[in-house]
Amino acid sequence: MPTLELCVVALLVICITHWIYKWKNPKCNGILPPGSMGLPLIGETIQLIIPSYSLDVSPFIKKRLQRYGLVFRTSVAGRPVVVSADPEFNHFILQQEGKLVESWYLDLFAKVFKQGENRPDGGYIHKYVRNLALSHFGAESLKAKLLLQLEEMINKTISTWSNQESIEVKRAAAEMALNFGAKQMFSYDPEKSSIDLTEKYVNFSKGLLSFPLNIPGTAYHKCLEDHKKVLNIMRDILNERLTSPDETNQGDVLDHIIEDRKVENFLTEEFVVQIMFGLLFVSFDSLSATLTLAFKLLAENPMVLEELNAEHEAILRKRANPNSPITWEEYKSMTFTLYVINETLRLGSVTPGLIRRARKDIQVNGYTIPAGWAIMAVTSALQLNPDVFEDPLAFNPWRWKVV
Ligand code: HEM
Structure with missing residues (x-):
């Protein structure tokens, strides 16, 4: 091989080796928690997303807790993460919102709206979204209108189910949760809609837990495609409201946001679309997962x-x-x-x-979590702790009885 080519190959090998070394040994102003960063780029993503069919703490986390202790480092989807099952540290971290840490979704918002003008800080947006959700889904709203609406919707749904030979609970629960959420958000009526919003959200949700490989045919690619389609639907709904506000005023979440646009400059049309998508996603995903589990536990x-x-x-x-x-x-x-x-x-x-995402270096049990790293507080480690809940994997509602 000529000398020049040999030099290029040698240089390439040195660069790649140096890059892998840096990947495996990230920079830190102290001692990193123990753990492994996995393979370059993909980290330990594959091990984390292997589904677990047990209610117990995921095998990925359990194995590492046994090997490294209550706090360990890993890498998921190209991002360095510290996982903590230390109840005291988790409690501390969750109190540090807007100070030492910020919500993951605010970090995502920050990226989407980096170049936006008049964007207030993450804490302000956080408060806005939380208050918006609370005013439409909180206890006051439940008492004033949601209880009756939920009863009506559930009666209707159960009567439809009773006419079918069988139903797939996960899909049916997803549809019920989505129709309920979308009705509150923008007065969605599935009977009048030309697209299957449940299918789009189910695909999006599946894709989030798949390997992030964006090529046609993968669940991740489908997730991104469906995300785009839903955002377009949301844009159309918003445009319709903005062009004829009086005819379409429904008193729903979207009307609330449109009213707030008069005083809040950060509520650009694109931001409103993202909030709508995000709120519908968190309500649909958590409700449908919890409902499906409730059906399973009651049946058993x-x-x-x-x-x-x-x-x-x-x-x-x-x-x-x-x-x-x-x-x-x-x-x-x-x-x-x-x-x-x-x-x-x-x-x-x-x-x-x-x-959460660390805004500054954070100390825990003698280790340092570098600024910018993600922190995953494993709440199930407490919820399934045998010292707190006897026989923790048993479904025993009577344990909540106050004696
Ligand atoms: C069974 C149903 C639900 C469960 C189990 C659930 C669970 C959770 C959990 C664990 C968080 C905390 C996430 C974090 O701090 O990283 C959260 C946050 C949130 N949830 Fe839910 N949720 C449910 C229903 C809903 C519904 C119906 C809505 C309505 C929009 C909603 C809106 C939100 C919002 C806006 C946040 C962020 C709050 C904040 O950052 O302060 N959730 N939910």
């Missing part, structure tokens, strides 16, 4: 179902008219139902952990 635990039915039937017996709509007092009197909900939420950690 007939004694729980029996007590739940007994509670509901006792309420119906007390009514003058059994067909009258549910009242707030009836809803508040469902003690056992609340135990069932608590227990389902305890077992069903809908995300492997809460994700």
